[in-house]
Structure formats: C-alpha cells, structure tokens
Amino acid sequence: MDTLEKAVDFGEKLGADFVEARFEDLTLRSLQKINENWKDITAKTRSGIGVVCYYKGGSGYSFTASKSDKDIQEAVERAFKIAKASVPAVSIKLGFDNQPPVKSTGSDTFTVKEHPKHHSIDEKTELVNRAMDTAKEHGENISTITGLYGELYGTKLFTNSDRSIIDWEFRVVDLVCYVVSKTKEGNMVNNLERSGGTAGFELFSKEGSTPEDIGRKAGKGAKAQLVARACPAGQFRALVDNVLAGTLAHESFGHLSEADFIVTSSSPLTGKIGTKLGSEHATIADNGVPDIEKHGGIWLPFDDQGTRSGETTMLDKGTVTHYLHSRGTAKYLKQKPTGNCRAVHFGFMPIPRMTNTYFKPGDLTEEEALELLGTGVYAIESQGGQVQGDGSFLFKARSGYWVENGEKKYPLREVSLSGNILDLLGRVEGATKDFKIRGGYFGGCGKSGQYPLPTGLGGPKLVIDSVTFGGKA
Amino acid sequence: MEYDSVKEEMLSRIDTALKYAKSVDKNAECEIYLLYINSCNVRIQDGVVTADDGIKAGTAVRVAKGKKVSFAPSSGIELDSIKKSIQEATAIVQKLSVEDPRFDSFCPPSGAGKEGVFCSDILDVDSAYLIKAADNMISEAKSVDKRIKSVTASCSAGWTGFAVGNSTGLQQASRIAVNSCNVYCQARVGEERRQAGEYDISRERIFQHENLPTEAANKALSFLGAKKLDKTEVMPTIWNNEASASYILAGLGQAVRGNNVVEGLSPLADKIGDEIANPILSIVDDGQDATSIQTHAIDAEGHAKQKIPILEKGVLKNYLFDHYYAKIFGAESTGSSSRGGAFSSTLPYEDTATVGLSTFNVKSGNKSEEELLEEVDQGIYIYDSPMGIYHTSVETGEFSVVCPQVYLIERGEKTPIQPVSVAGKFYEGLENLRAIAKNIKKTPYAVNTPTIAFDGFSVVG
Numbered sequence: 001m002d003t004l005e006k007a008v009d010f011g012e013k014l015g016a017d018f019v020e021a022r023f024e025d026l027t028l029r030s031l032q033k034i035n036e037n038w039k040d041i042t043a044k045t046r047s048g049i050g051v052v053c054y055y056k057g058g059s060g061y062s063f064t065a066s067k068s069d070k071d072i073q074e075a076v077e078r079a080f081k082i083a084k085a086s087v088p089a090v091s092i093k094l095g096f097d098n099q100p101p102v103k104s105t106g107s108d109t110f111t112v113k114e115h116p117k118h119h120s121i122d123e124k125t126e127l128v129n130r131a132m133d134t135a136k137e138h139g140e141n142i143s144t145i146t147g148l149y150g151e152l153y154g155t156k157l158f159t160n161s162d163r164s165i166i167d168w169e170f171r172v173v174d175l176v177c178y179v180v181s182k183t184k185e186g187n188m189v190n191n192l193e194r195s196g197g198t199a200g201f202e203l204f205s206k207e208g209s210t211p212e213d214i215g216r217k218a219g220k221g222a223k224a225q226l227v228a229r230a231c232p233a234g235q236f237r238a239l240v241d242n243v244l245a246g247t248l249a250h251e252s253f254g255h256l257s258e259a260d261f262i263v264t265s266s267s268p269l270t271g272k273i274g275t276k277l278g279s280e281h282a283t284i285a286d287n288g289v290p291d292i293e294k295h296g297g298i299w300l301p302f303d304d305q306g307t308r309s310g311e312t313t314m315l316d317k318g319t320v321t322h323y324l325h326s327r328g329t330a331k332y333l334k335q336k337p338t339g340n341c342r343a344v345h346f347g348f349m350p351i352p353r354m355t356n357t358y359f360k361p362g363d364l365t366e367e368e369a370l371e372l373l374g375t376g377v378y379a380i381e382s383q384g385g386q387v388q389g390d391g392s393f394l395f396k397a398r399s400g401y402w403v404e405n406g407e408k409k410y411p412l413r414e415v416s417l418s419g420n421i422l423d424l425l426g427r428v429e430g431a432t433k434d435f436k437i438r439g440g441y442f443g444g445c446g447k448s449g450q451y452p453l454p455t456g457l458g459g460p461k462l463v464i465d466s467v468t469f470g471g472k473a
Numbered sequence: 474m475e476y477d478s479v480k481e482e483m484l485s486r487i488d489t490a491l492k493y494a495k496s497v498d499k500n501a502e503c504e505i506y507l508l509y510i511n512s513c514n515v516r517i518q519d520g521v522v523t524a525d526d527g528i529k530a531g532t533a534v535r536v537a538k539g540k541k542v543s544f545a546p547s548s549g550i551e552l553d554s555i556k557k558s559i560q561e562a563t564a565i566v567q568k569l570s571v572e573d574p575r576f577d578s579f580c581p582p583s584g585a586g587k588e589g590v591f592c593s594d595i596l597d598v599d600s601a602y603l604i605k606a607a608d609n610m611i612s613e614a615k616s617v618d619k620r621i622k623s624v625t626a627s628c629s630a631g632w633t634g635f636a637v638g639n640s641t642g643l644q645q646a647s648r649i650a651v652n653s654c655n656v657y658c659q660a661r662v663g664e665e666r667r668q669a670g671e672y673d674i675s676r677e678r679i680f681q682h683e684n685l686p687t688e689a690a691n692k693a694l695s696f697l698g699a700k701k702l703d704k705t706e707v708m709p710t711i712w713n714n715e716a717s718a719s720y721i722l723a724g725l726g727q728a729v730r731g732n733n734v735v736e737g738l739s740p741l742a743d744k745i746g747d748e749i750a751n752p753i754l755s756i757v758d759d760g761q762d763a764t765s766i767q768t769h770a771i772d773a774e775g776h777a778k779q780k781i782p783i784l785e786k787g788v789l790k791n792y793l794f795d796h797y798y799a800k801i802f803g804a805e806s807t808g809s810s811s812r813g814g815a816f817s818s819t820l821p822y823e824d825t826a827t828v829g830l831s832t833f834n835v836k837s838g839n840k841s842e843e844e845l846l847e848e849v850d851q852g853i854y855i856y857d858s859p860m861g862i863y864h865t866s867v868e869t870g871e872f873s874v875v876c877p878q879v880y881l882i883e884r885g886e887k888t889p890i891q892p893v894s895v896a897g898k899f900y901e902g903l904e905n906l907r908a909i910a911k912n913i914k915k916t917p918y919a920v921n922t923p924t925i926a927f928d929g930f931s932v933v934g
Contacts, residue, residue, distance in 0.1 A: 028823075033571075034736055035736070035737075036574070037573050037574060037575050038542075038571045038572060038573045039573060039825075040544055040825045041542065041543045041544065041565060041569065041571075042543070042544040042545070042546075042825065043543065043544070043545045043561050043562070043565060044545070044546045044547065044823050045545070045546070045547035045548065045557070045558070045561070046547075046548055046823070047547070047548050047549075048548050048549070058522050059522070059523070059524075060524050060525070060526070060600075061523075061524065061525040061526075061527075062525060062526055062527040063525070063527045063528075063529075064527065064528065065528075065530060065531070065548035065549035065554070066549060066551065075527060078526045078527060079526075081526070081600065082513075082524045082525070082526050082600045083524075085524075085600050085601045085604050086515075086522040086524055086600075086604055088604075088608070089517055089520075089522050089604050089605075089607070089608040090520060090521070090522050091519075091520030092519065092520040092521045094521060120568070121565065121568060121569060121570075121571075122570055122571075125570075125571050143737045144736055144737045144738060180737070180738060180868050186740075187740075187869065188738070188740065188868035188869055189868075189869065190866055190868060190869070230871075233705055233894065233896060233931055233933045234705055234933065260518070260521065263519075263521060264518045264519035264520070264521055264623060264625075265519065265622060265623055266518065266519065266623040266625070266659055268664070268666060345820060346548075347527065347529045347820070348525070349523060349525050351523065383864050383866070384861075384864040385861065385864065386860040386861050386864070387860075388668070388860065388877050389623075389659060389666060389668055390659075390665075390666035390667070390668070390877070391666075392860065392875060392877050392892050393860075393875075394860040394861035394864075394873075394874060394875040394894075395861075396861060396864045396865075396873070413869075413871075414869070414871045414873055414896070416861065416873035416874075416894070416896070418860075418861075418875040418892070418894050422664075448516070448523075468894065468933065469894075470873035470874070470875070470894030470895070470896045470931075470933055
C-alpha cells in the first residue's frame, strides 16, 4: 500500500487533479481434461499496478508488472502525459469531486469455509473425474467429454487522492462439464452444465452443485439433444430460463445502462430516466454484493475506482430508473456512484462494467409459467449473446422445448432469440418465484477489448410474448 | 526494452532461465515463452477520451516430466518472474498424479521463417499523434451530415516482441510493429439508430484515417429508413468482405484447426481429399504473407511459420497443427501454434498454446461485387460481421445470426431493411456457395477475402 500511496503523491506532484492507484496479486488455477487426457494444468499469476491520472476533465492510464519504484514512477508519468495530451480533445469532462476516504474491513472479503488453496490438485482432478464419469453414465453416443475446474483468488489493493484504503480478496471457483454426442446421422449435438461463483470448495458438496449433479445434467442434456428437432423460425411466445433471463438482462439491457454509453448518447437509454419502457414484470438490477449463499453470484464489494458497490435498479417495473456508473459519469449525469467501474486486469483502465445483473423474481411457479406460455418455445441456458448500440440483440440458448398448451412436447436445438430489447421488455408477461445467479471462472463479459471479466447473471424464468427465433424457414 | 534489441535480450533471459530450470529438476523438460507488448491506445467517443500507454509483458512456462505437464504464466519478464514461474510449474508436475498420455515433447527446432514487413515510422507514433488523429476522425464524421449523432474513433500503435526456448534446443524470437485506426458512426432519426464502421490496419505504413469517417458516416446514413423485410424464406445471401471473413473464420476456420479435428469436434475430420466446397473456392493459410499482421517468423511454440493450402478448388487439402496435435494425428506441425486471439483473453501469455490460423487468403473470383448483386432476383446483402456468428459451435456447424446492417437486393438494387436473422449450416453453405467476387480486402479477422454469395440460408425479417 505504501507503493501505491507514493504513486498517488507523485502523480499529484506532476500536476494531476486526481490520481487512482491499484494493485492486484491474483492466482488463477485451472485444470482441463478432454476424454482421458489431462490437457492443461495451469497456475497463473497476475500481479501489477495500474495508475489513472485525471487532468482538467481528461484522464490517462498506465500500468506495469514491475515492482521497482523507477518503473512505477514511469507509469505515473506516462499516465499523466496522456491525460494532459488528451485535454484539447475532451468535450465531455468526466472529472469528479473529492469525497471522504473509503476504508475496507475484513468483512468485505467473502468468507469461505474451505479456501481452494488448501485443497490439493488431486482433490480438484477428482472433482473433474467424478463429473465426467457421471456424464458418461447418463449420456449416449458420446464422442467427447470435457471437464474443467477453475479457481481465482488474490488481493486487490486501492488508494487514491481521497486517501481511501481498500484491501480485499477476490474469490471465484468453477466446475464445468461439456458433452458432445453424435446422432445416428453423424451430426453432433452438445450440452454443458456448470456450477461456480464466489464460493469455497464446499460449493461442490452442496445439493445441485456436486460433480455428480453437473455430470448428470450435462450427459442427460446432450442425450436429449440427440432427438431434438431444429427450432422453427418465426415469432413465438417464449419461456426463458433463469440463465437466459440473466443473459437478456446483462447483454441487452445491462450494457445499454453502462454510463459511458449514456454520456455519449450512444445508448438508446440516454435521457430515458423516468420513461416506461417495459411491463410491470420487468425489473432489472445490478448488484456487486448479492446474497451469495442463497442465490450464487460473484462477490464484488468494491469496484476498481474504490467505490463501494450495492444493488442498483436500472429498470423498476418497466421504468428506467438508474444507470451504471464510474465516479465521473455519476457526477456528469447527477446520479449516485454505483460501484460499477471495473477492469479485467491491471493492464487496463477501469470503465463502467456490470457485476451481477438480473431480472427480479415474480410470483409464478414453473407450472404456472408454462401454463401462461401456452404454446411456444421454452429456451434453456445460454451459449452467449451479443448486443448492438441500438438495442438489437441475439442470444443462443443451449437447448429448448417446444411447448403446446403448457406441456413440453419435444426437445429443440439451435434455439436463437433475437430482437430489440426496447420492444421486448414491454412484452414480459410474468416471472417465476425461483431466482438464481450464475457466475464462474470460465468465460465472462467482453467490452472494449477487456475479456473475460468475471460477471454474474441470472433471474427467474420469464414469459415473453412474440419473440423472434432464428432457424430454418 | 527497445525494438532493436528486444529479441536478443529475451533470448538471453530464456537461455539463462532454461539452465535454471535444469538446476531445479534435471529430469524435467521446460518451455519458456516471453511476450513484450509496448503500445499506446486512444479511443474518443463523442468527446470522452480513454487512453492508455504502457507495457504488457509476461512469461509462460510449461514443464513436463514424462507425461505430466503443467503451465504457469505470470506477469513480467524479469528473470525473477521467469524463475518463479519455473518453480511453480515444476512444483506442480512433481506433485501431479495425473498425466497426458498423448504428450510427446516440446517442439523441436525447425528454423524460422521471415518476420514480414517492418515500417520504422510506426515506432515514432506517440499518444499525441493518436489523439489528434482520433479527434480529426470525429470532426470529419460529424461534418458529413447532422444526422450523424455519435462517433467513436480509436487509434493505436505499438510493437511486440516474443521469444520461445525449450529443452529440445529451440530458441527463436520474432517481432512486429503495427498501427491501426477505426471509426464507428451512428446515424439517428427519432428512435431509429443505424451504425457502420471503417478501419485501416497496417504494418507497412502509418494508418490512413482520412476519408474513412466519411465512408462510415455515409454507410450509416444509407441504412436509415429501413423497412421490415416481412418474409421468412430461403433466399440468396451476399456477404460483404467483413461478413464473409467472419463466416469463414467462424466455420471452416474452426473446423480445420487440428485440436478440433483430433478431439472429435470437427465435422471435417477424415475429409482430407474430399470436395467439401464449391470448386470456385480456394483458401491458403499464409503464415508468411509479408504484409499481414498475423505474420511472424515463428509460431507461439517457436516453429517456423509456413504457407499451407487449406482448400484447393473446393477440395480439403490440410488441417492446421501445432506440434502436440500434429504428433497425435501423425503429421508434422504446420507452424500454427498460437496464444490469445479472437476467442481468448486479452493477455496472450496467459493462454496455453493451441492451434490457430495465420492469415486465410481466399482466392479472388472474376466478377465484380456489382455483378454478383445484379445476378440475384431477390436476396439480402450483409454488410459487416453478423451478431452471434462467433457463438456457434464447430461441432454442429449450425448458425443463426442477426444481421443489423443489411440490404434487400433485387437485381442489383439495394434497399435498406431492418435487421434480419440468417440461419443455416456453415459446411452446407460452402457447398452452396454461388459466386465469389474479385474485390479482395484485408480484414481485421485474419481472413482476406472478397464478397461471397451463398444459396440456401433461411432469412427471417
């Protein structure tokens, strides 16, 4: 922390209006097994310092992996030089006021019962083996099984010109099983199941998250895909599961709420605070400190600008209420800072990003949701998605069911949903009571070249009218 | 470090570190990869400037003892960091009880290819130049039309050096200097928003940003007033350079990677010698294309990079391999080991080496793009990489994407339409390819390609 404080002092001496300095020392370990072969046993160390200098409304960023005073000073000089050079080009000034210092405490680090660093590689390979063995038992015509285990933990330190002192440990674990099976015709289908987030090793003893649970669902899901029909193309009523609802919240609404898109007016949510865009069943929030024990997710008590995080509701029963901010965008847009300024690695400048993003639950059971759906597509899990600046989105579900009169009739594959989020939110007709957040080590969010940033996403199941599904005509 | 001396300095550290690795465990083999990126990146979005200037450097060490292999990357390339990684990786293999029965050895020496073109002017590009260039692009774009409401301009310049050494005696290095600019314009009328972008990326000269903003702005404006297609049917689709580059990269590009072939994920396994595409399609993966930004003297495990035919007149000729997967398959490495890239993290040294493309060069057709469009009674023209194309899985080959920038084509007449979904199978598409234009363009997707027209995809709009 002394080194960071010296960096801040030096930046101020150079003439910066405000300086932020952060250090991270992270360990990332992962194992990958493909069929019988242990392909990658990895132990990464990520350690370095990043410095932001603010000057007359502009900012500059630099970083170094070196711990030497000389290299750190050079990083501060580069950051200030860029900040100064950028001033003539800055027309949206994102400076902010000093505030009382923020001080972390021990309770800011999420307590785990079994820290993964105290478990041997053999215990971790054993988790992977158990998942894969169970997948084999429950699958059919399997051509490839992949098992992955990952863990991330380490120290994040931060100080700034407010003289905040923040010191906490970031923790994530993840277990994944991916099954590829071959149909009689020789076509390949797949399914993936996982469990992860901020948790200790004890997560994998919890009901629903054991290696056997993961392997069973992965194997059974791939087996179901063997007889799945291609999803028809067209507009249908949809029931989306918790993870896909989370993808919707993250990709198509969350990104548009990130305030760097708002201040530049490139988001269609610019100037829309107080506007009703969605139905009363559509409430979307972002939260760095969710109830991890009950719902899962990633624990992020502070962002990389030293702001405490919490729950920010961006859409409240269909009305736009708040954006996701850095300190500068919060001041510019006259809202509270939300603790959403993050970077994937010390080599990158923190920018507005999400933490755990979700739809809030409603009051339906799954049966009631299927009944409300009537006839349409039940889309399950997510293979990822993409959104454009005008709100257009595309998501790929991992699987699905064709539902008729509230009954699942047959499995579907290649389930892709597309549309415009601003239209879709008004067609959310109901949400279930069950609620979960998915987070983990593998994958993550990408933005401005910063990938993969660990994020959580989730929600209840949602019934949505008139969703466009791509597929064979 | 300096550009002129980076290779020698890194190779010297590798030499010292390999000796250290032997002292830690004389029965273990070791591979060391060092990466040094010195870059400056500027982005201006409507008056908000984000800029960084710094050095990303890292070490990636693999240690193997018999069939037990570990991987330990870390930040920095000081000798202390390298030694720490060696200690970490060695400690892991010494404790491991699981192994990779297919592991043979680290890559043996194979010499080196050519680094490619170097332009020393790129080394002199600094943050002030980049900020000015980005600012000029914003001004140019905004001056085109008052309906251009949002402009994002990015410029970057830098150089990279990397070096690889291992216990087989391989010690090689390579370096490159690259600069680039891109600009995205959003046109708005009421609630309608349409966007388009242009770019220039080069290792041969300083990027040329003039006129790109005007082209991007006019393209964005051309999509305004788009009507709904109101159809769901199978129809011809014409994919412009960037769109067809993404099609090839996401489909064929993944299916010919040796890791996907060996692991049973590629539907093109056992298809060498088969006609898998229209005979008008020929593609070469050229790791020695002197002007490509993917060209280096060596790949990520130190093997010489090469030029490899992938498709010749529709016939599948080769897969791409690194040393590991080549050995399993019973072939030779094609110099296709890579770290990082489009589907990986932003710190290449943190990724294990796997198989990647160099530059796919698609052979030009003999018609202009306009001629291709005139031959279509009714179809769609896709401008830019569709949404979701990289979320497809190589094993199924099925894709369903959304094309936000798209025109209806009727005998050469272009009418902007609202975003449409396009669905089909990558591999069937190669067989149903109807025409290739002659407007080859270098795209940022490691694929240099003309516009390509396909039959047989479903369009929903």
